[in-house]
Amino acid sequence: MTATQKSVKRDIRRQQESGMWKSYIRLLFKTKLPWFWLGFLTLLNIADITLGLLLPAYTAQVASGVITSTVITGVVVVIVVRVLFSGIIRYIAKITSYKIDIRYRKLIWNRLMRSPIKLYDDVKPSEMISRTVNDTSQISAVISGLFPALVGMIYGTVYIAKVLYGYDWRLSAGLLLYTPVYVLSIIYYGKWNYRTHKYTQNRLAGLTQFLSELLVSIPLIKSFANEQKETERGKDNIQLYYRANMKRSLTAWVNTPLTSILNLVMELFVIVFGIYLVTQGTITIQIWIAFFMYVGMYFGMLETFGLMYTQIKQSQGATSRIAHLVENDLEQYHREQEVDSNQLDLEFNHVMFAYGDKLVLDEVSFTVPYGKVTAIVGPSGGGKSTILALLQQLYHPNDGQISFGGTPIEKFHLNNWRKLFSYVAQDSPLFAGTIRENIMYGLEREVSESELINAAENANILTFINEQPDKFDASVGEGGSSLSGGQRQRIAIARAFLRNSDFLLLDEAMASLDVKSEKAVQAAMSVLMEGRTAIVVAHDLSIIRNADQIILLNEGKVETTGTHDEVLRESDLYRQFVEFLNNTTEG
Known part of the structure; x- marks a missing residue:
């Protein structure tokens, strides 16, 4: 190591130690x-x-x-x-x-x-x-x-x-x-x-x-x-x-x-x-x-x-x-206004987003109409799940704007905004506790037994629950370890039923399930989406085909939007995608 390198290393170390003392003193008054x-x-x-x-x-x-x-x-x-x-x-x-x-x-x-x-x-x-x-x-x-x-x-x-x-x-x-x-x-x-x-x-x-x-x-x-x-x-x-x-x-x-x-x-x-x-x-x-x-x-x-x-x-x-x-920035929960009306469209306007230096979404624009089912499809890593995260304001766009009824979503009170959504992920997490506690998680109101039974029935999980010695009070194990993947998904769907949000976000909710579990979850999801604005990231052809709108993402850009037939006519990539899913289903 040269004398110059040693000098630079000493200077860096002194700056770090000086910063540590400042952090130390500031921390005392936090x-x-x-x-x-x-x-x-x-x-x-x-x-x-x-x-x-x-x-x-x-x-x-x-x-x-x-x-x-x-x-x-x-x-x-x-x-x-x-x-x-x-x-x-x-x-x-x-x-x-x-x-x-x-x-x-x-x-x-x-x-x-x-x-x-x-x-x-x-x-x-x-x-x-x-x-x-x-x-x-x-x-x-x-x-x-x-x-x-x-x-x-x-x-x-x-x-x-x-x-x-x-x-x-x-x-x-x-x-x-x-x-x-x-x-x-x-x-x-x-x-x-x-x-x-x-x-x-x-x-x-x-x-x-x-x-x-x-x-x-x-x-x-x-x-x-x-x-x-x-x-x-x-x-x-x-x-x-x-x-x-x-x-x-x-x-x-x-x-x-x-x-x-x-x-x-x-x-x-x-x-x-x-x-x-x-x-x-x-x-x-x-x-x-x-x-x-x-x-x-x-x-x-x-x-x-x-x-x-x-x-x-x-x-x-x-x-x-x-x-x-x-000293890290916190989320701002109290903002300019509450959500006055739920019956509005969501709009992405030239949205750009990157994880670090990796650009994920590039000038993405589309509209999610109220009360309709929108399916987002495309190759892995194309930004599909990122769109759902941006909607919930877990992240914020680097550029562009997401609006709700013409109002930028960052103007709405954060808790008020997030309560609009029910989210079911590919591997929906459960907390150690009972089935009842997990279905009711996040609710701030009293829930009657009939509501709980109705949500479980709609989620196609009631039969399984009734087979347990403790019924709704049966333990799910740490992280839901005592349940199968399909059972965890259906409990997550029951949670979404009970939450009864106007907007439904489904992120590969049927991936990695066996055929029997997939059919049960699919039936529950079909009931759940009725009358709601649903945004679905899925590889299930039946859900995609029946969607009111399909958004095809490719390398972070919107390649095309439309119904199943319209996108099928316009996109070679979508035709390959559908052909692959058909072959997978037949196999």
């Missing part, structure tokens, strides 16, 4: 902290340090032969009270930490619920869990533990410096000159320790991700007889983590000899120069003993500052991830 508890904890730390600062004076008197009942009582009282304070401070610190932790977790959860879908495209669910659980614990530990202690340490350091100067200015001057050397050494060590810690954590994250991805793909690995290659890849990842850990261990080991050497240098100065001043009669033996003990406390506090700095630096990785989340 939620309401328990200031009473933090203040109380700070006062306890100051009281504890104040008591500790009395010990050197008492000890110096004992060492110099001044042993009185007052001195002995003072030493005992200070020690006993400090022991009690230690337990109280730990307990209050835990309470404060829990209060901070729950505030940040609530803040993050609220942000997660209100963040746009784009955030979830950029950040993996496992990382979201880590931010909510692990990162908040780190920031709460720092705020509750280090900040109150920091105030106490600053107070103690200033107090000791004042006392030492009062004993002898020459000893204090030597101490003052050496302090910057000590502090800078600790700071540089803290930065080095932070970098090696971060590097190790990154390697551990890489190893964890590698193992989690590979272990769920064991059948695929064995099917391709790729065990040896993946074994070698696993060894390489483990070796990289081992090397990072060894470097981290070396960094941790350096801490003890470094602080020992730094302390030893100052202690030797105090001992040698102090003995000289005692022999010259400049100071008394009692002052020298007290000075020596205060110096030990002084550097103990400086060492604690170093540990605090190291812990803060280590927590900055967590705080930067939280800061990225809490």
